[in-house]
Amino acid sequence: MKNLFQIVFLCFICVLLSSCALKTKIQSQSTYIILKTPQIKFADYGFLYEGKNLTKLEFYNSSKVLFELKITDKICINGVCYTKILFNKRFFNYEYYDDFLQDLILKKPIFYGKNKQITSCGFTQKIMSKNYDIFYEVCNGYMSFNEKKSKVKFSMKSL
Template sequence: MKKVFVFFLILLFFNACAIKNQNNFSQSIAITINSPFLKMSDFGFLIKENQALNLEVYHLGQAFFNLKIKDKICLNAVCYDKRVFNKKFFKNEYYDDILSDILNAKPLWQGKKIQKTTDGFKQNLKAKNYEIFYEVSKNKIIFFDKVSRIKIILNYQG
C-alpha cells in the first residue's frame, strides 16, 4: 500500500511540473484592410492564445495596430462590444463573431451557401444590407462586402 501511495505522489509531482498545452499558435501574415474606418497594407502576426485571438500589424518594424478578440474587441487598447465594433468597422452589424470567423478562416453564417473548392471554400452571400464574397484557401483569405466596401485580405507567410 505504501508503494502505491509513493507512486501516486511521484506521479502527481511530475504532472504538476509538466508544461501545460496552452493552445498557442502564431502565424506571420501579410494583411490588407480597406474600409471607410481603416486603410492599411502591411505585415504582422495572427496569434491564437487559448480563447483569445490577437492580430498585431507592424509598419517600419514598429507595432502600430493591435486587435484583440475575446469577449470584446479591443483595437489598440480601446475596447468595444462586438456589435458596436462591427457597426463602426464594417458599417454593418452582421453577427457578433464575424471578424473572429474571418481571422480563423471559418465559414460565415455557419456555412450558409458554402461551396467547397480544391483547397478551401467560397461563400457568396446577399441580403438587403450586404453582398459578401468570402474565400478561404490554403494560404489566403479574402473577404469583400460590395455594399459597405470593406475588403480584408490575409496572405499566410511561410
C-alpha cells in the same frame, strides 16, 4: 517526522512546477494583411496569435507595431474595447453576428456556412441581402473578404 516534511516539501515542489506547465498554448503565424474600411486602411505584414480564448492580430509597419487587434469576449484595438456587435457595426458598417470577425481571421465559413461552395483549394461564399453584398473566399491559406455595399475589403495570406 523528517520523512513527512520531505514528502510535503516534494509535493509542494511538484505542484509549483506543474502549475508553470499548465500555461495556455498560443500559436503564432506571420501573415500579410490588407484591411480597407472607412476607418482603417492598412496593407503590410503582421502576426496572428491563436490561443484557447484569444485571437490577436498585430499589424506592423516598418517593423514597428502599428496597432493590435485582440478578440476575447470583446474586441479591442490598442486597448480600446468594444462589444463584438458594436465593433462590427462601427468597422464593417453592419452588425453581423458576434464571432463574425473571428470567423474571418480563422478562415472559417461565415453565416454558419450559408451558400458555401467547396473549391479545389478551399471554399467560397456569396451572400447578399438588402444590407450587404459579400464575397468571401478561403484558398490554401489565403482569405479574402469583400463587402461591396460598404466597400470593406479584408484579406490575409499566411506566410
